[in-house]
Amino acid sequence: MQQFINTALGGLTTGMVYAAFALALVLIWRSTRVVNFAQAPMAMVTTFVALAVIDAGFSYWIGFAVALAAGLVLGAIMERGVMRHVQGKGEINAVILTLGLFIVLHAAAAVVFGNDFRSFPAPFGVRGIEVGGRTVALTGFGIFTIIAVLVVMGLLVALFRFTDLGLRMRAAAFNPEVARLLGVRVPRMMTLGWALASLVGSLAGLLIAGGSLIHPSYMDSVVVLGFVAAVLGGLDSPLGAVVGGLLLGVTLAFVSGYLGSQLVALAALLILMIVLMVRPGGIFSTTAARRV
């Protein structure tokens, strides 16, 4: 029983990180119809920025805030400086370009920050908390992870649902032509979409890094899992991304805990295949895809 609870709690915590990463993918997919493979190295770069700030003697929280801000700026720069120039020139071009960025950012990070493993601090304990004399597999940092992701999600929901800016962003994503007619600056909304996505990706990167080692490729395994989580949720739905992330996190925790950790990657791909075959539009697709 205790192992069950511990496994579930561990899965929930990592699921939250997958959810954040999937959310970042969904934000970009919605606003520009691009699957951003460079999401992981972008987050990695901002985590190194945080580490540089912390190494310079500032507190963890300053490093944290600087990394999120760097994520925002990096996302905007990527959209303005790179992605915009291939917009509307074939969807595959943009995706290949993000793959190129993946490699470039990796190489650049190795040059600038070095290719070694370096330890990244955590602001809270990374040992299980005690409940009634027993240690549960929920760490202080785990609780922080869950809360941080929930807060960011809440803010995003509020932005999209309840503000005029969010309404314009949705309009620009769903029908850019009409949105333009109504006075929406569609390119700006795309920049903002990338910036916000990159910020959320940075958060995921910081949460994965906390209390462990970072390296230019420490985020790479999350690319696959975050992508699976996003597809589970249908790629278009932020809520779907979150549920997909949690589902994946918990499932994989059980696979790892009860069947063996070497089966995790296989299980993730199996889940992806089953979902794509049974519900091609994702778990939350409302309209059945119909082919004539």
Place this chain on the structure above:
Amino acid sequence: MSKQPTASRPSPGSTGASRVAELELDRVTVRFGGLVALSDAALTVRPHTVHGVIGPNGAGKTTLFNVACGFVRPDEGQILRRGEHLTRLRPSDLPGLGMARTLQGLGLFDRVTVLDNVMIGADRHARTGFWASALAWPTSGREERALRERALGALAELGIADLAPLVAGSLPYPLRKKVALARALVGEPELLLLDEPASGLAADEIDDLGELVRGLTDRMAVLLVEHHMDLVMRICDDITVLDFGRVIAHGPPEQVRNDPAVLEAYLGEDV
């Protein structure tokens, strides 16, 4: 011979300001590859009038609208709004220029409520800068409420206020047309462009629409493309007839109706 100033715009505050055309297209030519969609087309929309554009299928009517709202850059010719040249017109400039357009395909956001659909169009008056609204969004509640009020007002004006909370995609076509119209009106444009507003409507709905459009002329000028000849003849002050991208006639309805060139273009149809 008197010296004429070559300035392209009238001096601000000139007494004739109210008679300056809301929109003027001057010798506009648009080519799509080898196809000439518009050829030297010209028209002038006078303030507080309804101006109809008619012509057979493929005559270039929608292309003309696309030029007027910045979707298509003309290969030659000028667009003037109240005498000022619009050289680099972009669609997102329209609200700022006091213009609004409805689309042949409506272009509603189907998965969004009717109210939100209209609120997007209401933005013109709520325009705070990008960064201002990006940074200030938690505190801009009052502005949101003002937007909401105006959107509800526009819906009420068309008698569909009760639809506000419904999802736009779930409504029957005539009601969705009304929502699209409300969205165009909520920005309080001074020039409204309607692409086939009567298509898909029943006879009595068309009558209502005609009355509504006439009623708008005390606040704005209307430029409309329409196949429904009865309606066009009844509500338009001026009509421009296009055929193969050329203007073959223009003038008041009774004059256009009896123009031999128009009769020929519509050979066999009742004009």
